[in-house]
Amino acid sequence: MSFQTEIVKWYLINKRALPWRDTTDAYVIWLSEIILQQTRVEQGLPYFNNFLQSYPTVTDFANATETQILKLWQGLGYYSRGRNMLFTARQIRDSHAGIFPRKYDDLIQLKGVGEYTAAAISSFSANESKAVLDGNVFRVLSRYFGIETAINSTEGKKQFNELAQALIEDQQPSLYNQAIMEFGALQCKPKSPDCGNCPVQSGCYAKTNDRVSLLPLKLKKLKKRTRYFNYFVCFDGGQLLVNKRTAGDVWQELYDFPLIETENPYLEDQEQFLTKLKTNFGEACIIAPLAKQKHLLTHQTIYVQFFALDNYIINFNMNAEIKWVSLAAFEELPQPKVITNFMISNSIKQ
DNA sequence: ATCCCGTCGG
DNA sequence: CCGACGGGAT
Numbered sequence: 001m002s003f004q005t006e007i008v009k010w011y012l013i014n015k016r017a018l019p020w021r022d023t024t025d026a027y028v029i030w031l032s033e034i035i036l037q038q039t040r041v042e043q044g045l046p047y048f049n050n051f052l053q054s055y056p057t058v059t060d061f062a063n064a065t066e067t068q069i070l071k072l073w074q075g076l077g078y079y080s081r082g083r084n085m086l087f088t089a090r091q092i093r094d095s096h097a098g099i100f101p102r103k104y105d106d107l108i109q110l111k112g113v114g115e116y117t118a119a120a121i122s123s124f125s126a127n128e129s130k131a132v133l134d135g136n137v138f139r140v141l142s143r144y145f146g147i148e149t150a151i152n153s154t155e156g157k158k159q160f161n162e163l164a165q166a167l168i169e170d171q172q173p174s175l176y177n178q179a180i181m182e183f184g185a186l187q188c189k190p191k192s193p194d195c196g197n198c199p200v201q202s203g204c205y206a207k208t209n210d211r212v213s214l215l216p217l218k219l220k221k222l223k224k225r226t227r228y229f230n231y232f233v234c235f236d237g238g239q240l241l242v243n244k245r246t247a248g249d250v251w252q253e254l255y256d257f258p259l260i261e262t263e264n265p266y267l268e269d270q271e272q273f274l275t276k277l278k279t280n281f282g283e284a285c286i287i288a289p290l291a292k293q294k295h296l297l298t299h300q301t302i303y304v305q306f307f308a309l310d311n312y313i314i315n316f317n318m319n320a321e322i323k324w325v326s327l328a329a330f331e332e333l334p335q336p337k338v339i340t341n342f343m344i345s346n347s348i349k350q
Numbered sequence: 351a352t353c354c355c356g357t358c359g360g
Numbered sequence: 361c362c363g364a365c366g367g368g369a370t
Binding site: 080 | 353358
């Protein structure tokens, strides 16, 4: 039996009885799908019932005020869903004679209806053969077929889309789409799914290769770190004090200047800044701010502040990484862009 | 504290 | 492409 057939068979036995199943009314399906975006069935169910009772048709919905809609939406979160629904309902009332679209290409035009929702409504209401791709489907497909491409990468989306669309081809679109999502929600759950009871365990890549808890793959949301680099330019007798950057940070093996990193701009936490300054350059040193630069990396935003120093002594962890070099020698060394920019814009050359 | 999740707008 | 958008489950 094919994967699809097994999934549908499982669905017919295990599906929950939900009020938006077994209707082909695109308005009712739209109502349920928007409510269920980013929302669990148990939480959305009472809202769906309230909305449908209050607004049995899209025209009823369109005639509501924004306040009424948002009041009914209260507690469900992502309130732009409610606002977009009202906009869409009014558009359908005024420009589509109150008839809710059923074709994917028309649905996707509607505010608040993206790829997933357009596929859901078109398949459930009109059996259009568009594969749904929600979090459940990503999970089921990545595990069963062993797709190790991240689901939130451009390449991954393309790959999953093609696979999902191929799988639906010979199926009853509405039935199969509902089946695979329900299967993901109840059986192939994100955390500790009951693989021992799974009807497709023998063909499942993740089960066979012990990858269930690792799939689907998702790219880490890289949140940008903000850092403050305070560089000290020590220029004496034609020699420049430079620092070779070490492992475990940006610009590994490149050369910059002695650096004090602070958690805030130096003017906002002068105590921390001055303490570190004195430790490294002695009590009596004097600073003069030079140029500032904002440097953007993929994963970090670095605010760079250069300083000139006077009357300093060098205590700077006099490890092998810090040394005096001539300007000519420094020009031959690899440097981060931020350092080269500084040298050029200040016309520091021989 | 961390994860989950569709669409929009910048 | 990426952050904003909410609430619930774990």
